[in-house]
Each structure stands twice: as structure tokens, then as C-alpha cells.
Amino acid sequence: MNVGFEKEVGSKPHSIIPYKARTTRKVRQAVAAVGIERKARSVWALRVDGLVAIARPPPKIISKKHKKVMKLDILVFAAHPDDAELSCAGTIYSHVLQGKKVGIVDFTLGELGTRGTPEIRAKEAAASAEILKLSVRENLQFRDGFFKNDEAHQLEVVKAIRKYEPSVILANAITDRHPDHGRAAALVTEACFLSGLKQVKTYDGDEKQLPWRPKAVYHYIQSNYIKPDFIVDVSDAWETKLASIRAFKSQFFDPDSKEPETYISSPAFMEFITARAKEFGHSIGARYGEGFTIERNIGVKNLFNLL
Numbered sequence: 001m002n003v004g005f006e007k008e009v010g011s012k013p014h015s016i017i018p019y020k021a022r023t024t025r026k027v028r029q030a031v032a033a034v035g036i037e038r039k040a041r042s043v044w045a046l047r048v049d050g051l052v053a054i055a056r057p058p059p060k061i062i063s064k065k066h067k068k069v070m071k072l073d074i075l076v077f078a079a080h081p082d083d084a085e086l087s088c089a090g091t092i093y094s095h096v097l098q099g100k101k102v103g104i105v106d107f108t109l110g111e112l113g114t115r116g117t118p119e120i121r122a123k124e125a126a127a128s129a130e131i132l133k134l135s136v137r138e139n140l141q142f143r144d145g146f147f148k149n150d151e152a153h154q155l156e157v158v159k160a161i162r163k164y165e166p167s168v169i170l171a172n173a174i175t176d177r178h179p180d181h182g183r184a185a186a187l188v189t190e191a192c193f194l195s196g197l198k199q200v201k202t203y204d205g206d207e208k209q210l211p212w213r214p215k216a217v218y219h220y221i222q223s224n225y226i227k228p229d230f231i232v233d234v235s236d237a238w239e240t241k242l243a244s245i246r247a248f249k250s251q252f253f254d255p256d257s258k259e260p261e262t263y264i265s266s267p268a269f270m271e272f273i274t275a276r277a278k279e280f281g282h283s284i285g286a287r288y289g290e291g292f293t294i295e296r297n298i299g300v301k302n303l304f305n306l307l
Ligand SMILES: [Zn+2]
Pocket: 079, 080, 083, 178, 181
């Protein structure tokens, strides 16, 4: 796998220093050999002949349906594996049922979670991807709890957007109990704008990427109540959504688990998820609904297309 040292910091000319490496450990060994400074779990500063470059491991493919990378209709970004399932799996699956291609890019492996391990959560994320019939699921391996909305992270998100060229992007709640959620929301919004700019240069391996701006960014709603701008009827997808949440066995209610109880592992939490969806559904005359907020006004050409 090709790990590019993508950005030089300092006054030296910009260039890509390609580096062949298979795993993060190999990157670590290689950079140690040339005098690397460890900046963060997934970001490395490389010094070669006085130049400093930033490198990070390539995205981890958690699940992939087709060999060839394809254009997606909907790309979902999520700070943690399971954010998408809890907040918008109904919307994802109802669009899959309508023939749309949907993928998820998780930012972190959720390594700060009280229950389970990053390895277990990666397996659970892959199992959920099967249930939701996702076209692809990737993990950018940002640092749970500490990733930033800065240039290095924005460029990683831009790369994912340009790789999949989605029409619609779904992203974390604009504000929430977990600070990663609001930060991820802002990171995606800014990356969507930057992704449309020709002068922001990114590479997929050795290949230069073309600019791409999605038509719309919608933010799902997570723990804290936010009044939605629109609600999707997910009644037909509800059972599949529950199955996708249950795929995260280590995180949610399991009567046989010996792990410590957390905010999300109690039976009350699943009741809350159902209650929220019933409330949103009820308000549009459906059994279950998922709410979203939008950063601009919604326009329609045909009044009869609204539910
Ligand atoms: Zn989360």
C-alpha cells in the first residue's frame, strides 16, 4: 500500500514523498529510521534532509462490496463506529432499498469506548455494513476524542469525498453531548467546501483527484434533541436499523455481558432510540422517522412530493 507524505510544513517546496508501507507499524519503523517525531496516534512528522512532512496511515477498509471503487449516491461520515447506525441507519437502508449506493466513512475506531476494543468494534462495524448492504465502509483512524478540525484532517475528509463523489453527505449532529460530534460536523462541512476547490490538491495513491462538491450536506441528530429541518420516514427500514445497532454487541445492551454498564449499554438507551424515532415519525404521520438539519433552506419544485 502506498502511503504518501502529503504535506510539507515549513518553507521548503511542496512535493509528495511516496513511501511504500503495508501497515501502520511499518510506517512507524520506516519513519523511525529517518528521524520521525511522533505527533499523534495517526499523524507523523517526517524529517528528510531538513524537510518536515506529515504522514498518516491509509484509510482502513472495514467492508467493501465491489472491488472497484465506485461513485456513491450517499456518503455518511461518523465520528465513531455506531454513530451512523444510531442516528441514520433507517435513512441509509431505506435508500439502499430504493437502489441507491451508500457508504460510511468512520473517523475513529472508538478506542476511548469503555466497552469492547478497537478490533472488536471494527468487526462489529463490518457486520453492520453487511446488514445495511453498504457499498463500502472505511475508517480514517483519526484519534478518538482528540482529532481536530484542522488542515491535515480536512484534507483526509476531502480525499474521501473526492474518492466517492457523493451527491448527498450525511454528517454528525451540529452539537451534542459528545464533543467529537459537533467537531466532526464542522470538519465535514468545511471539507465539503474545500473539496470543490481546484487549488486544493489531493491524491488517491499516486493519482491526482478531481474537485468534487456534493449537492447537499445534512446533519443527523444524536443524543441531544435538536429540532429537525426535515424528517425521513424510515418505517420500512426500522427492523434492519435495529439489527445494525445490535451488530455492535460490545456497545449496547446484552444481558450476558460482564463489562461495565455505560450510558449507551442500558436497556433504557434503546428505549430512548425507539422513542425518538416514534416521536419524529408521528410528527410526519409515519411509524418511525429520523430527523436531519440542513445548513441552507430546502427547495421543492413540486408541492405534492412532500409527505
Ligand atoms: Zn459518537
